[in-house]
Amino acid sequence: MSEAAGTSRNGFDPRRAAGLALLVFLAWLVGYPLLITLREAFGLEGFSAEFFAQFADRGDEWRALWRTLLVAVCSVVFSALVGIPLAFLFERGRFFGREVLGALVALPVALPPLVGVMAFLFLYGESGFVLRGLRALGLDISWQLQGLWAILLVHTYSMYVYFYLFVRSSLARFDDSLLEAAASMGASPWSRFFRVTVPLLRPALVSASLLVFMTALASFSAPYIFGGNYRVMTTQITASKLNGQVEMTRVETVALMSLALIGLLLARRFDQRGHTAVAQRGTTRRREVGRKSVLGTALVWCLAIFLLLPHLTLALLSLVPANTWTTEAVPPVLSSVNYLELVSQPERLRPVFNSVWMAAVATALAIAVGLFGSRIALLIRGRLGQAIEGLLALPWAIPGTVFAVALATMMSVDRPWAGRFLWVGTAWILPVAYLVRSLPLTSRSAMAGLRQIDPKVEEAAASLGASKWRTLRAVVLPLVRPSLLAGAGLAFVTSLGDFVTSILLYSFETRPISVEILSSLRLQETGIAAAYGVLLMVLGSVVFLLWGRRTAL
Amino acid sequence: MSAGEAEPGHPFLEVERVEKSFDAVRVLQGVDLQVERGELLALLGPSGSGKSTLLRIIAGFETADRGSLLLEGSSFTALEPQVRGFGMVFQSYALFPHLSVFDNVAFGLAGLALAERAERVESMLELVQLSGLGARGIDQISGGQQQRVALARALAPRPKLLLLDEPLSNLDPSLRDQTRRQLRSILRAVGITSILVTHEQEEAFELGDRVAVLDGGRIEQVGTPLALYREPETAFVAGFVGRSNSVATDAEQLSTKTEFLVRPIGWDGQLRLGRNAVVGSNMCGAAKLWVRPEHLTLTTETEGPAGSESEHRPPSCCGEVVESRLVGPYALVAVALSSPAQGVLEVANTEPLPVGCRVRVVVSSAESVRLLFEVP
Numbered sequence: 001m002s003e004a005a006g007t008s009r010n011g012f013d014p015r016r017a018a019g020l021a022l023l024v025f026l027a028w029l030v031g032y033p034l035l036i037t038l039r040e041a042f043g044l045e046g047f048s049a050e051f052f053a054q055f056a057d058r059g060d061e062w063r064a065l066w067r068t069l070l071v072a073v074c075s076v077v078f079s080a081l082v083g084i085p086l087a088f089l090f091e092r093g094r095f096f097g098r099e100v101l102g103a104l105v106a107l108p109v110a111l112p113p114l115v116g117v118m119a120f121l122f123l124y125g126e127s128g129f130v131l132r133g134l135r136a137l138g139l140d141i142s143w144q145l146q147g148l149w150a151i152l153l154v155h156t157y158s159m160y161v162y163f164y165l166f167v168r169s170s171l172a173r174f175d176d177s178l179l180e181a182a183a184s185m186g187a188s189p190w191s192r193f194f195r196v197t198v199p200l201l202r203p204a205l206v207s208a209s210l211l212v213f214m215t216a217l218a219s220f221s222a223p224y225i226f227g228g229n230y231r232v233m234t235t236q237i238t239a240s241k242l243n244g245q246v247e248m249t250r251v252e253t254v255a256l257m258s259l260a261l262i263g264l265l266l267a268r269r270f271d272q273r274g275h276t277a278v279a280q281r282g283t284t285r286r287r288e289v290g291r292k293s294v295l296g297t298a299l300v301w302c303l304a305i306f307l308l309l310p311h312l313t314l315a316l317l318s319l320v321p322a323n324t325w326t327t328e329a330v331p332p333v334l335s336s337v338n339y340l341e342l343v344s345q346p347e348r349l350r351p352v353f354n355s356v357w358m359a360a361v362a363t364a365l366a367i368a369v370g371l372f373g374s375r376i377a378l379l380i381r382g383r384l385g386q387a388i389e390g391l392l393a394l395p396w397a398i399p400g401t402v403f404a405v406a407l408a409t410m411m412s413v414d415r416p417w418a419g420r421f422l423w424v425g426t427a428w429i430l431p432v433a434y435l436v437r438s439l440p441l442t443s444r445s446a447m448a449g450l451r452q453i454d455p456k457v458e459e460a461a462a463s464l465g466a467s468k469w470r471t472l473r474a475v476v477l478p479l480v481r482p483s484l485l486a487g488a489g490l491a492f493v494t495s496l497g498d499f500v501t502s503i504l505l506y507s508f509e510t511r512p513i514s515v516e517i518l519s520s521l522r523l524q525e526t527g528i529a530a531a532y533g534v535l536l537m538v539l540g541s542v543v544f545l546l547w548g549r550r551t552a553l
Numbered sequence: 554m555s556a557g558e559a560e561p562g563h564p565f566l567e568v569e570r571v572e573k574s575f576d577a578v579r580v581l582q583g584v585d586l587q588v589e590r591g592e593l594l595a596l597l598g599p600s601g602s603g604k605s606t607l608l609r610i611i612a613g614f615e616t617a618d619r620g621s622l623l624l625e626g627s628s629f630t631a632l633e634p635q636v637r638g639f640g641m642v643f644q645s646y647a648l649f650p651h652l653s654v655f656d657n658v659a660f661g662l663a664g665l666a667l668a669e670r671a672e673r674v675e676s677m678l679e680l681v682q683l684s685g686l687g688a689r690g691i692d693q694i695s696g697g698q699q700q701r702v703a704l705a706r707a708l709a710p711r712p713k714l715l716l717l718d719e720p721l722s723n724l725d726p727s728l729r730d731q732t733r734r735q736l737r738s739i740l741r742a743v744g745i746t747s748i749l750v751t752h753e754q755e756e757a758f759e760l761g762d763r764v765a766v767l768d769g770g771r772i773e774q775v776g777t778p779l780a781l782y783r784e785p786e787t788a789f790v791a792g793f794v795g796r797s798n799s800v801a802t803d804a805e806q807l808s809t810k811t812e813f814l815v816r817p818i819g820w821d822g823q824l825r826l827g828r829n830a831v832v833g834s835n836m837c838g839a840a841k842l843w844v845r846p847e848h849l850t851l852t853t854e855t856e857g858p859a860g861s862e863s864e865h866r867p868p869s870c871c872g873e874v875v876e877s878r879l880v881g882p883y884a885l886v887a888v889a890l891s892s893p894a895q896g897v898l899e900v901a902n903t904e905p906l907p908v909g910c911r912v913r914v915v916v917s918s919a920e921s922v923r924l925l926f927e928v929p
Binding site: 454456457459460461462463464465466467468470474475478479 | 612613614633634635636637638639640641643644645647648649650651660661663664706707710716
């Protein structure tokens with residue numbers, strides 16, 4: 001440890017004091033809302049399991065729980081089936097344009113959930129491009145994009161990326177001499193694949209499965225738009241909340257929170273047994289299969305276009321003025337009128353303004369808390385350090401719906417002495433929610449950046465007479481900056497496009513872009529909705545292509 | 554008596570009874586050390602001997618559990634590292650990766666005016682022969698150049714004391730010799746008081762005016778390289794500094810009290826040693842004779858010298874060559890001694906000998922052997 005000189009000699013350690021203060025703050029911000037919700041699920045006064053009994057009696061609650069699990073598990077399976085072959089194809093295959101396509105293929109993850117769902121609606125929905133095209137060809141068919149399969153379609157589309165990125169990065173570091181060693185010992189290609197490749201990819205597969213499972217468990221936009229009567233826990237909670245069933249909302253929230261935590265604990269157990277064997281020395285030789293063929297190239301490009309169709313659909317629809325497109329297969333008029341309206345009308349611009357300032361404030365605070373927390377946690381280590389690290393990472397495992405309900409519960413009464421304030425309905429509540437949801441992103445990237453700094457570099461600064469403050473400013477911050485910016489970029493984009501917490505916490509004055517998209521859709525203003533969507537999509541893609549992949553890998 | 558005590562003032566740097574434990578491991582067990590103004594002291598020891606910890610305590614990156622540190626008589630034990638005014642060269646160099654060569658060297662010159670700062674940086678770069686590389690990034694220069702940037706950066710603020718933590722160990726062996734000579738001439742030119750930590754004897758001997766040998770958190774011996782080589786005071790120093798053979802020996806003090814009669818166990822012949830070649834607190838009991846390879850000679854006459862004359866002959870013993878390798882100007886021949894003597898000795902010979910060859914090992918000179926009584 002590069003410690004010692006900072007510890008004062010009379011037992012009072014300023015770092016521990018700062019760590020304790022931060023722990024209290026994080027416990028209040030992250031843990032307290034969840035605890036209050038758990039407590040109040042047993043009734044406001046006293047202690048009664050009455051609402052849990054009601055919950056257990058209702059068939060629709062059990063159905064929603066079961067469907068949530070089903071959706072999560074199926075999402076993992078389908079995402080794996082799409083993402084793993086793609087990873088092999090892009091890491092080992094040979095075709096023209098692999099570099100460009102390799103980045104494009106990861107783009108769906110940068111699409112804010114609601115925007116992706118909207119794009120699917122316009123593309124494959126009952127009045128989407130695909131059906132219109134088929135009808136224009138003279139086919140008389142119709143379908144509804146609804147229920148389990150619709151949800152799984154959207155989930156697979158956006159979540160296969162985790163399998164693709166994790167497996168691909170694992171393959172890139174894979175030492176092919178292991179396969180050659182296995183072959184030299186007489187292993188057949190099949191046995192090499194199952195006995196060498198698969199075990200070595202295991203950590204990547206486990207991480208990706210866990211990530212998809214947790215994301216699908218918490219998914220809200222897809223079930224909300226496409227679910228119809230197919231309720232999962234997130235939509236069930238939102239419905240109860242909007243119907244004013246306060247007690248039932250809390251019980252349902254506790255149920256989903258327990259599901260997420262159980263999933264997390266099981267996965268952690270699974271995760272511990274894993275090891276990577278990467279190339280130790282020398283260069284990894286890339287084993288490429290087959291030749292660069294025109295057919296293969298064409299296939300991959302078709303795939304890429306299929307993956308980019310939702311983006312293209314949104315871009316096209318954002319150029320369609322209201323009420324100009326009725327029955328034609330392709331929109332007859334294209335103009336930039338939607339964008340002009342968005343920019344020129346204060347009421348249209350307001351959600352953009354709201355989202356930008358709330359996301360900016362939340363991201364700035366998340367950077368500050370994440371960086372400070374990671375630094376303190378790394379300096380003091382021990383139980384206190386672990387507790388801080390754990391609280392910073394916890395919101396990752398808590399579905400957005402759960403946290404939004406918890407925050408609304410905590411901030412719906414004015415009891416400053418109990419750490420509760422009447423923030424529901426104020427401009428405070430959304431930035432706070434965004435902040436908590438951003439903490440895992442900023443603290444993880446700050447932690448990664450700080451771990452890469454050689455502690456000797458800080459000692460060198462001290463030996464050159466630099467004060468602690470100057471060392472932090474002139475050495476530590478510049479070295480963490482690239483990594484921290486990546487996390488901050490993702491946090492900003494996620495907050496900007498947030499729907500799941502916003503829908504439960506917004507007020508009319510503070511409505512963010514996503515809520516405005518939803519109301520535009522309800523008012524049949526598809527062009528405006530698409531224009532908002534394009535705005536979020538472009539921002540998300542830019543941030544993702546600039547920084548995102550570095551932290552994702 | 555050392556020169557420091559004769560003068561009225563204090564030694565430049567004093568380390569007094571410094572102790573340090575990490576968890577339950579005692580890394581330093583009461584270390585005393587004095588460094589004179591302008592000298593370069595090398596701290597030599599195997600890994601885990603505590604030498605780096607001692608250096609880090611002097612630098613201020615670790616706090617001693619007990620003991621004190623004084624600079625020209627005043628204590629700096631409680632000072633933070635950034636106000637001690639010591640320069641440090643790290644094993645990994647610890648250059649700031651986001652700054653240019655120039656900005657690295659200028660980092661410690663925050664208090665100077667811009668023009669003066671630029672001038673100082675240029676003169677430092679010139680000193681380490683890196684003029685014109687100021688604008689380069691750290692990843693654009695070689696390992697040897699990085700090492701010199703680290704030195705220039707540490708020297709730039711004109712520190713009172715320079716601390717060097719294994720400064721050459723990250724270099725290729727081919728580069729190390731050259732860089733070592735360069736380092737020596739730079740440090741001599743600047744005339745700065747320095748402490749160098751190393752586990753390589755060659756480095757300590759070439760760079761150090763004096764060398765302090767550490768083992769197990771204790772200072773075993775401090776002295777000039779020559780004194781350490783010729784007059785080791787402990788078995789550890791005799792074995793660690795240079796090559797040496799130890800031979801179990803009977804020894805008795807003669808009635809004159811100034812001489813010892815030494816008979817290696819199982820050998821022929823004996824040796825008279827003066828009082829100054831003998832080290833030990835109690836001067837009796839089990840003892841070891843330490844002989845360097847170059848002070849042994851090999852003869853092919855395997856027959857021992859006859860009868861009564863053996864009393865006056867130097868100690869010798871028969872053996873068989875088990876290994877033989879050329880190491881530059883001479884060959885090192887390993888000889889397994891025949892019973893009743895025990896062990897394998899390394900002997901410097903002008904040429905390698907075939908394995909299996911029968912030889913006689915003779916202690917050729919009584920001048921350069923040491924007799925060490927073991928601590929009971």
